Amino acid sequence: MIYKAKIDANGCWIWQGHIDRGYGRMRKSEYPGRPFAHRVIYETLIKPIQEGFTLHHLCKNTSCVNPFHMQEISREEHRLLHLRERCRIAKALKQEKKQVSKNMAIAAEAVRL
Ligand SMILES: [Zn+2]
Ligand SMILES: [Zn+2]
Numbered sequence: 001m002i003y004k005a006k007i008d009a010n011g012c013w014i015w016q017g018h019i020d021r022g023y024g025r026m027r028k029s030e031y032p033g034r035p036f037a038h039r040v041i042y043e044t045l046i047k048p049i050q051e052g053f054t055l056h057h058l059c060k061n062t063s064c065v066n067p068f069h070m071q072e073i074s075r076e077e078h079r080l081l082h083l084r085e086r087c088r089i090a091k092a093l094k095q096e097k098k099q100v101s102k103n104m105a106i107a108a109e110a111v112r113l
Contacts (some may be wrong), residue, residue: 003041005065012064013041022062042067054078 004016015024015037024037031040042055046067049055055070056078073081 003037003065010059010061011066012059012061012069013066014061015063015065019063024063024065038065038067038070041065042070042072046070056081 003013005013006016008014017027017037018025018034020034025034026037026040028034038055038057039049043049049072052075053072054075056073057064057069058071059066059069061069
């Protein structure tokens with residue numbers, strides 16, 4: 001089996017085949033149903049993924065297929081993990097917006113002076 005992937009500076013194996021919503025997919029001719037490339041490679045090189053479990057990209061690079069960048073966790077745990085992550089990003093964005101409006105207020109002050 002030949003995997004098409006490029007190794008980047010972070011050690012990520014960037015999938016060079018079909019990408020669907022950020023995730024690499026296997027070729028339909030070889031894998032009917034077109035499974036996720038990172039799952040196929042993990043199962044081939046490491047071990048079968050347990051029922052009800054999913055692979056989380058520790059490197060946050062969803063097109064990466066390096067099995068050593070994956071964490072096998074339950075679907076529920078994975079959902080929560082991403083919810084928390086989204087929360088964190090939302091909070092950071094809010095913080096940034098606050099900072100921007102503060103800077104704009106300061107700039108407006110400066111113009112008025
Ligand atoms: Zn990676
Ligand atoms: Zn994940």
